[in-house]
Amino acid sequence: MACLLTVLAVLALFSCGLCEEKNFLQRAGMTFNNRQYRSMLTVTNGEQFGNWTWPEMCPDQFFAVGFSVRVESSQYGGDDTALNGVRLICAKDGNRSFLYSVESHTGYFGDWSQPQYCPSGVLTAFQLRIEPHQGIFGDDTAANNIKFRCSSNPTLEGTGKDWGEYGHWSQECQAGGICGIESKMEEYQYGLDDSTLNDVRFHCCAKPLQ
Secondary structure, three states, X not given: OHXXXXXXXXXXXXXXXXXXXXXXXXXXXOOOOOOOOOEEEOOOOOOOOOEEOOOEEOOOOEXXXXXXXXXXXXXXXXXXXXXXXXXXXXXXXXXXXXXXXXXXXXXXXXXXXXXXXXXXXXXXXXXXXXXXXXXXXXXXXXXXXXXXXXXXXXXXXXXXXXXXXXXXXXXXXXXXXXXXXXXXXOOOOOOOOOOOEEEEEEEEEEOOOO
């Protein structure tokens, strides 16, 4: 009997552990684009190709707590594009069982990485790795990787490529966190040199007063 109770207790703990790991992730898209924001985070080293596209915002009272990146692997002499997109993962009040994602416009090459999350808190600042323009006969990749700083202080780095250099950190969201994204994207070049993602900027929202 004691042995049976032990087995049941272990199964119960294992089951609870599985329950804690489950979360529901829903694509927000442009559904919440009327959300008001306080400021915009930008960096100065973004590249020149393409245009700014539509914003996507986390729902009201949701903030970015993690992210993933879409990266094309090295093409070994072919046309490299490196970082193609950034996806924010949004949560409310530290509860990560129900999440939304926002990503604005992304490139068409590569695969999405597994999300990385702040151990606690929200994303508050970012840094972009850019390969500068390679000239008329060079292979432009523009944005290669990204780093985020969490309000709890850790720094998270994407799984992008290592071409180019990181620029300066953006300003930091004050009394809140990152709540939206816009991307600067060069559209598909139909056999010419694709650079895809060239720059990105993030919206800051204030946390409601308790």
